[in-house]
Amino acid sequence: MAAQSYIAISELHPNFSHPTVVGIIIWKSDVKSFPDRKNIGTDRFTFGFTIRDSPDFFINVSAWGNDRYINGLSTSFRTGDCVAIENALVAHKDPEKEERFCPTTPSFYRLLVTEAHSQVCLCADMDIIDKLLPLIHLPVKDSRDFYSLGDIVANGQRLDGSVINILAAAKTIGQPKQFTTSDGRKGQRLEVKLFDDSVSSFPLVCWDREAIQLMQTLIPRESVLFIADAKISFDSFRNGMAATVTSKTLITVNPDTREASLLFSYAKQVSESGARDQDEKPDDVSVDSITDVYTVIQLKQRARDTPEPFFGITYSFISKLDLDSSVSKVIKMRCSRCKFQVTEDAQSCVNQLCPGRDQLFSATTGFDLLVDFTDHTGTLHTCTLRSPVAENMLGYTTEEFKSLTDDERTAVKWKFLLERCKIYVKILPSTKMKTGIKGIVLACSLADPGDVQQHMSALLQ
Template identity: 85%
Template sequence: FSQKVAGIIIGKTDVKSFPDRKNIGTDRFTFSFTIRDSPDFFINVTSWGNGGYINGLSNSFSIGDCVTIENSLVTNKDPEKGDRFCPTTPSHYRLLVTEAHSQVNLCADTDTVDRLLPMIHLPVKDSTDFYSLGDIEANGQRLDGSVINILAAVKSIGEPKQFTTSDGRKGQRLEVKLFDDSVSSFPLVCWDREVIQLVQTWIPKETVLFIADAKIGFDSFRSCMAATVNSKTIITVNPDTREASLLFSYAKQVSESGALDQDEKPEDVPVDSINDVYTVSQLKQKAWENPEAFFGITYSFISRLDLDSSVSKVIRTQCSRCKIQVSEDAQSCVNELCPGRDQALSTTTGFYLLVDFTDHTGTLHACTLRSPVAEKTLGCTTDEFTSLTDDERTMMKWKFLLERCKIYVKILPSTKMRSGIRGVVMACSLADPGEVKQHMSALL
């Protein structure tokens, strides 16, 4: 019988080929995808055929597209064979698409598309059935080899790395760092081209994922737990669930507060072990060529130091458990995901300043100068600073503003900054003129 199904693609595998047993010397090609047409129903679709047909079909749509499938064959699932490598679906059947009988086209009917699009944000598993990253780390190697659901936010996305296997097949690998309110960095590894394409559309720190059926393993190379996306995994991006929206607002808050970068503590290396001197343009150049964090000294003028703006902009109070900014008179943490939410609020207060520094080659904008480095640089505590008059604050500002300083800085890649890089001040003091002359003549 002739049937037509419209659905949104929620998962898709790469094309694979196998030697054809019937026609020796030729290959058969296949790939699978999962479509959904209602909150409760989604089904796997498999397609077999020659290389030209299968590659053409696979290239004609991606995850997130709405398609119509005509004249597919309906077959029973075979849990022993191919179906154990496919996503788990509520249906007892799967669809088979062949070149001779079936057609798959992008859906042209806008009403259907509008009805289907929200389905991409519904997790395929119970939205409360997931592990936090803290749970995974706490269970450690007991979870090694198991398949679980994870809810987490995207912290950063690595570069795809290409490789060739020993038998000459080309492959690729991409690593995403996840975080939630319990763990600030956790690796998710992707091997499939389809998934890697999807990953590259995500915005770090603004994307929450519900990962259904991720494989958890112990990475002995780095001796930590890691998650892997495989052919059973379905990733729901920015899921439409309460848990995800709480995590989304947490991610936004920590990202804006700079707390996420606090696992890159300014005391990564002892300041006195930093010896390399750079001009501002050399710092920028090195950061563009090298996506890893690095350290250096620059003899620059401080060209922005907002000490005379309102105290709330200069001094921040944050929950000592989850690092979210809170108001001074708060009784409990505002973050619904805070691990200590039901306990008495414990806070830390410190300077949080954004400074610019400039030399003859350019300006590095919005570098963070935080406690305890800020106290040392300014020569006063937050309490002392709060009791200063406006005039005294302005005097303190002019002690540094437009003076040449010796600044020890850590440079990090940053997707949020227009320049693509961010600086963290690790130490700062007025520079000794003789020292400046000696170093600057070498750099000019």
């Protein structure tokens, strides 16, 4: 079919008969069913999607039909595909239904697709596809019209129930959780943790299968999202705000905007510099309150079962402790405000989005090590050991350690290496680690043999 025979979304009108429209899919809903009032005992099936053919115009499409047709049509394309729609009915919007259940569009109309009259197929014209593909990276709202996560947290419960736009980066993608409602319907839920330069972790909850599938394609710490019309609510369980993807929400992945580009650079710097996340702060709980004892395999198993950080004790051997590396690998300087690593002679922070860039630069020096610990069940690799925990464990300040000879540093290393220790840890999910989890040492000391025997025998029972 020739390109000129397609009708632009901006020109659609109910008077047109047999229009053919092309566009890139920027939103898609799950399939739903309703009792058919005309044929008692049968169901009608439906799903919706939104197509875009220009920076300024996009339109909602509703498909209706029987189970086989609708489910077959729904699985034939996904968000990001370019489609051609032949012979759809152009209808006036039903403002009440559209505004409640579908994304807001600039068009006065909507398209209706049925098996008897319409056809939807993947677009095969490469010239058209090349023109449509960049549209997937254009937000559907003004690219400057958004809340930062810091704005949301600062406004708190004043935003409860409101619908807003958010620009943030994906930090972690949870695992989908399946559930069955009290009336027997099956559902699913997935939680994404967002971050930006103002907040290190903020929950975004998805309930629709389509939204969940989109989220599972994201690369954590490398995907920036413009989330148009997210619902904000106060989560009493978390005692904080949370965002939810609804049937009105349109998500643009890696938007082609200046604001998104800045945030992408920040996310990349965070990932590459090893800047410490808020989650990594070791002072969330007092060490004295941690009592649960785990083997290494139990730590890994619990981390797989729950995406939330947790705390525990393990009686393990320190199997890697590179204290006799060069001092620059053991002791590092970081910006006091954003925790980016800086060189010893730095006069300013290299992080372009550091909240203190226009203020007097200050940095902190501390132990910054990665250690492994091992027991009879396995090894937990590359756990973070930083000051002041490392100073308490080793018995040296950074200045005292710098003044030690190479032989003295090696002696300190062998005091702990391959020795059984009592290690207090915080475990949290991490996309940067091959294992998917990260350990942070909160306290570590040589273990008392009686203590080890008591706890290890209890674990082996």
